[in-house]
Amino acid sequence: GDSVTQMxxxxxxxxxxxxxxxxxxxxxxxxxxxxxxxxxxxxxxxxLKATKADDKGSNKGFEATYRKETTSFHLEKGSVQVSDSAxxxxxxxxxxxxxxxxxxxxxxxxxxxx
Amino acid sequence: xxxxxxxxRHLVMGMTNKKSLKCEQHLGHNAMxxxxxxAKKPLELMFVYSLEERVENNSVPSRFSPECPNxxxxxxxxxxxxxxxxxxxxxxxxxxxxxxxxxFFGEGSRLTVL
Numbered sequence: 200g201d202s203v204t205q206m207x208x209x210x211x212x213x214x215x216x217x218x219x220x221x222x223x224x225x226x227x228x229x230x231x232x233x234x235x236x237x238x239x240x241x242x243x244x245x246x247l248k249a250t251k252a253d254d255k256g257s258n259k260g261f262e263a264t265y266r267k268e269t270t271s272f273h274l275e276k277g278s279v280q281v282s283d284s285a286x287x288x289x290x291x292x293x294x295x296x297x298x299x300x301x302x303x304x305x306x307x308x309x310x311x312x313x
Numbered sequence: 314x315x316x317x318x319x320x321x322r323h324l325v326m327g328m329t330n331k332k333s334l335k336c337e338q339h340l341g342h343n344a345m346x347x348x349x350x351x352a353k354k355p356l357e358l359m360f361v362y363s364l365e366e367r368v369e370n371n372s373v374p375s376r377f378s379p380e381c382p383n384x385x386x387x388x389x390x391x392x393x394x395x396x397x398x399x400x401x402x403x404x405x406x407x408x409x410x411x412x413x414x415x416x417f418f419g420e421g422s423r424l425t426v427l
Contacts, residue, residue: 203355233415242315242403242418243356288356300369301416303356 201226205289205304212279212311220274220307222263222289230291232256232265232272233301237286246274246287279311316340319404319419326394327427334389334422336404344409345387346416347379350401362387363409394426 206221224232231250235243247256252267261276272289289304317338326332338345347359361369362381376398378390387404401423405416 240420242317242319242420243405243416244315244418245415248415300358300361305353305355 201230201291201293201302203289203291203302203304205287205307207307208286209308209310212309214281214311214313215278216311218274218276218279218283218309220287220289220309222272222274222304224270224272224289224291226270226291226293228293230293232263233290233292234261234263234272234274235288235290235303237288237306239285243288279309281311281313284309284311315417315419317404317406317417317419319402319422321422322420323423323425325425325427326391328394328396330394331390331392333391334402334404334424336387336389336419338385338387338404338406338417340406340417342406342408342417343384344407345381345384346405346407347387347389348403348405348418350403350421356403359389391424394424396426399424399426 202225204223233248234246236246237243247258249256249265252265255264263272263274265272286306286308288306290301293300320335344363346361349357349359358371359373360379365381376393380388401421403421404419407416
């Protein structure tokens with residue numbers, strides 16, 4: 200079945216450092232890809248998405264490009280802030296279905312130190 | 314404020330208790346979901362309701378019983394749970410069949426089973 204694999208955390212960075220969180224996926228169809236973020240004590244919220252190959256999603260300085268050839272959707276940010284400390288989840292929507300069902304990775308915790 | 318409200322935020326129950334989790338969405342969506350979030354594991358989809366009908370049940374034990382009386386409300390009834398059921402239970406909603414993949418999550422109900 201479809202699956203998502205994220206890099207193990209936690210990732211600890213100093214403020215203004217460059218961030219990369221790796222995400223790869225396995226899917227039989229043509230999924231849409233997503234990054235969700237969970238701040239402490241809150242639920243998940245959509246950070247960015249890409250619906251087809253070579254699309255780039257971006258939001259709040261974060262970017263991710265849908266790479267079909269490498270089945271990847273790595274999250275990047277050029278300069279992280281303490282307020283970016285959170286858990287980041289990569290996810291895909293299954294194939295061409297319309298159920299709204301998302302397959303999530305296990306999450307990567309980011310800690311940004313001042 | 315995501316428009317999805319879950320109560321209670323925290324619940325402690327014994328293995329023989331019966332309790333319920335409640336979710337309410339104010340977004341006009343027609344699909345609602347229960348996810349289970351356990352430490353160091355991917356989010357697990359438990360149930361999906363679309364137009365108040367259950368469209369997915371991911372092999373969840375019968376000690377978890379969902380109920381969706383209308384498109385704005387979703388319950389998870391809990392009975393004779395096990396300690397391994399301790400987790401954060403997340404409710405989400407979306408517009409079914411739009412296939413945008415964007416789910417709107419509540420803040421979760423933290424369940425501890427003693």
